[in-house]
Amino acid sequence: MPVLHTLRRAGVLLLAAAALHGAAVVGAPPAAADEPGWTAEPVAGTGVAPKASGAANAPAARPYFYLAGASGTVLEDRLSLANTSDQEHTVTLRGADAYNTADGAFAVRPAAPAAAGDPQGPATGAGSWISFGASTTVKVPAHTRAVVPFAVTVPPGAPPGDHPAAVVATEAGHEVGVRVHLRVDGPALAALTVEDVSVRGEGAASTIAYTLVNRGNVALAPELSIEAEGTFGKVAGRSAHTLPVEVLPGQRVELSEPWPGAPVFDRVALTLTVTAPGGARATGRASAWFLPWGIAGRTGAGLLGLGGTAAAALLLVRKRRIRGADDAAAPHGSAVPDQSPAPEHELTGAPR
Template identity: 55%
Template sequence: MRVPRPPVGASSRRSRGRRAASALPLLLLLGTAPARAADGPGWSAAPEPGTAGGAPRPAFYLAGAPGAVLEDRLILANPSDLPRTFALRGADEPGGAGPAGGAGAWISFGGAGAVTVPPRTRAAVPFTVTVPPAALPGDRRAAVLAAEAGREEAVRVHLRVGGPTLAALTVEDVAVRGRGARTEVAYTLVNRGNVPLAPRVSVRAEGLFGPLPGRPERALPVQVPPGGRLRLAEPWPGAPRLGAAGVTLTATAPGAAAATATASARFAPGGPAVGAGFLLALGGAAAAAPVLLRRRRARRGTPVPAAGPEPVPEPAGARA
């Protein structure tokens, strides 16, 4: 039978500045599920249903200020004919690390690293999420993991730490590489705020004689977590085959100011795109070559022709 407890809404979980009774290794039997064969799937893990009609929840949604202790309960269902012992822990979800580190370490089952669920029984296992007092505001993603007999199930935990949020995106290290249809614009996106960002990027190009085909704005299939850095590249099939060009890459994200960065390159037939810095160095070396040649001839004793204009022969019959 279900043990009554005060209703807890999906969007507003109890928050206390101390570890509550749910942090203890407490196991509540909730009833009997239909029996299954012992060799079947055997078990499942999910958030405790919400109080609004017992609607299922796809994940845990918690919110609190720095220093808060948030509570929720994980439902472990064992419809098989055998008891099952589950190992429980919190973990960071890939891409879910926040500016103060992953939130998986904030999850605790009160020292109960393992829970045994009897046959044909559902159990509610309480856990807490302790937000560090120095945690920066923003969104975090973590997971509650349940493992048994080599199988592991992860239930997502979406956590929002209260306080002012900041969406800030920058573009760094823009460079043009490759040649022909394989030319691409490489760049790095840096999330300098405290909320995850879904970026959009575009490429604008200019040649010696005007605009060149670039890349229209498009949404990237990635999300940049707070404090994250992503090295990416945009294909640029419209790059010129010959000459110089400059590109401007612009990145935007909801709530963040647009960020831009530029790069330039020269293109030669049969060769890759070359950065402007390399070309300047090459031009300087070519200009210095005559000076080095004169110095070498002087050391060997070879007459060095004086610098100056070449003599112009007089036309025939010009002398008296």
């Protein structure tokens, strides 16, 4: 049963409500124009956030839910729905599985059944463990905040590690997702691989494309460094930096990295090294030729001309060899008959 509280002020954080390929993307707050008149977020935690000197402490805000426990247990938390408008809103709540989009964004699966062959169907993982009981649909009066409890029932035998999910609130097609970071007790394995490394473009406009695959059972926030070795020594790469993605267990993301230090003319061997908390480390390698089109065009034309000259010379030598063989085959001291054609008669139009 939701608990209702009268709002004293507005301005509550609205987590991502955008839709992408039928899934609500969870992450940064949307633009003000996307404001539906209500917000959804975790109820402030029991911890305290430090205030300025002399000010009272307040409950710490939480950007997402974090729950942890053993398989077979029931975990509980509370969602806050705040109606900042002058009219009542009816909000529907559900749990959803979470996944990475191809570019690494955090997204949740839709509520509707998926089409045949579509892997992004309704919740079958941790999203299906979330229950709101009788509070699946909540009416929130104007300028009122509803506190809605929910439970996460971890099934017996659930594998250890992270199980990404989200709580999704919906009204009239508008969805707001709040991430649920759920970890089941047990051994944590941080492991990933770097695959499909390639170079696109040339010069300062070059980019390095690659794929990261999370082979472990915990979400990873990786760091990437790039080393480049040219024909004549080291080439400018990229120093270690944190990537703006979190790769979920079992997911693969396709990323690209700008490479302004790429050479203009060289053959380069690239080594990509990715690390993540928990001891995860992986490398990926590739090589690439950098050759300016102008030089390539002139070099190609020169090689083509040289090839033509060589072919003509070989043909001339072959003809001379054939003629020498015919001379050697004729009888000694005899003349070779003249094979010149008979002279043509001039046509004047008069009978002969």
